[in-house]
């Protein structure tokens with residue numbers, strides 16, 4: 001017998017599980033279907049983010065950063081270690097424990113909010129009188145009928161044409177987060193967020209890392225001044241980054257992976273790596289959804305086509321997160337999820353795409369919100385810029401972490417903050433103040449007039465705001 005729900009959510013990543021919880025909070029009967037399994041075949045809700053994305057990458061970044069600090073920075077503090085080694089298996093075990101805590105946490109939240117969870121693949125069967133019939137295939141097949149359907153089926157890593165991931169030598173994020181030994185040499189194709197983060201993990205763990213990037217400029221989406229500063233700092237860490245390359249043949253055998261490419265001068269090159277991470281972007285995942293059974297429209301790139309409110313072409317079918325247009329970020333998926341649940345409940349849902357923060361969790365971290373200087377120039381917007389280096393910040397000195405800067409961009413006439421860009425310690429946390437400021441359409445003077453605790457990294461934010469008016473106090 002079919003089970004009836006007000007809302008059925010397909011996918012329990014940050015888009016899906018948050019949509020399910022918010023819809024349940026609003027008094028609707030909700031089911032959430034997710035097919036991700038752990039190594040014992042049990043459910044592992046949380047999607048890419050929890051299982052092979054945000055959470056495990058940050059766990060390994062933390063472990064490898066501790067190792068790097070112990071090896072290179074402790075002595076300066078007078079902490080002397082007699083011997084130091086990295087137990088990669090333990091580092092991976094810790095990561096697995098954190099993943100499990102998150103999986104279990106989501107199952108607990110489903111219970112707490114009375115969301116019915118189904119472990120298996122969800123697919124459209126047909127449009128039904130009361131909405132849509134959805135089948136769940138898996139260990140316990142089910143048929144559900146939903147008045148509203150929220151699709152949050154996420155994304156998959158993009159492979160190089162003709163080069164499949166074997167997750168042994170040629171790795172996607174999944175394999176790169178599960179290595180149990182540090183490779184001696186590691187190639188990374190793609191110097192985007194994922195490539196830089198995963199490359200950093202294994203460089204800190206002792207691998208010799210070479211990053212090959214097709215674009216001629218480093219981190220094209222990042223403010224050019226911040227990107228140039230970051231590139232300089234990564235070079236100091238011996239993260240070899242080659243820009244403007246064209247990848248040719250990639251072959252894997254017992255000895256490793258051979259990559260043929262032409263460099264920025266057009267000269268042919270060949271490199272052999274123990275392992276290769278391919279991080280050239282992600283593609284929307286609609287596999288097995290049976291979109292065609294109900295006439296769900298995809299766009300030309302395979303994303304589920306949605307309007308500004310995440311409505312698909314079908315009545316009462318919504319889609320959020322990586323499977324729709326916009327940045328592939330967990331917090332973007334969550335914001336869309338909450339907005340959709342509220343719209344289903346007849347309330348007002350809202351996502352401000354202008355204030356979605358971006359973070360790259362390298363060391364130093366890179367974070368930004370709003371417009372870059374190059375975008376403002378291209379748009380012909382008159383602006384004033386203010387920067388403040390962490391070198392002049394007392395807390396950064398005490399931390400021994402003085403690389404980088406905070407940069408403010410404000411409208412030349414109104415002083416409204418148009419963008420904030422940070423490369424430096426704890427940029428991921430510092431950016432929140434800028435997001436709040438921009439949500440409230442604050443001016444740089446507003447931030448400059450707010451009392452910030454001393455000594456704190458956030459004083460660099462205040463000083464950069466002061467610098468817009470050329471009156472930084474400590475630089």
Ligand SMILES: Cc1cc2nc3c(=O)[nH]c(=O)nc-3n(C[C@H](O)[C@H](O)[C@H](O)COP(=O)(O)OP(=O)(O)OC[C@H]3O[C@@H](n4cnc5c(N)ncnc54)[C@H](O)[C@@H]3O)c2cc1C
Nearest residue numbers: 011013014015035047048049053122154321322328329330
């Ligand atoms: C290495 C890495 C690091 C990242 N780090 C960050 C970060 O630090 N910060 C950040 O904001 N973002 C980060 N991301 C991106 C982030 O993981 C995604 O943006 C986010 O997971 C998207 O959420 P989602 O709910 O749309 O999809 P997903 O998290 O991909 O979840 C989709 C879920 O749907 C399930 N599913 C798919 N089809 C079906 C079906 N037919 N039936 C049942 N279940 C189905 C999948 O199994 C999966 O569990 C990272 C990504 C990677 C790969």
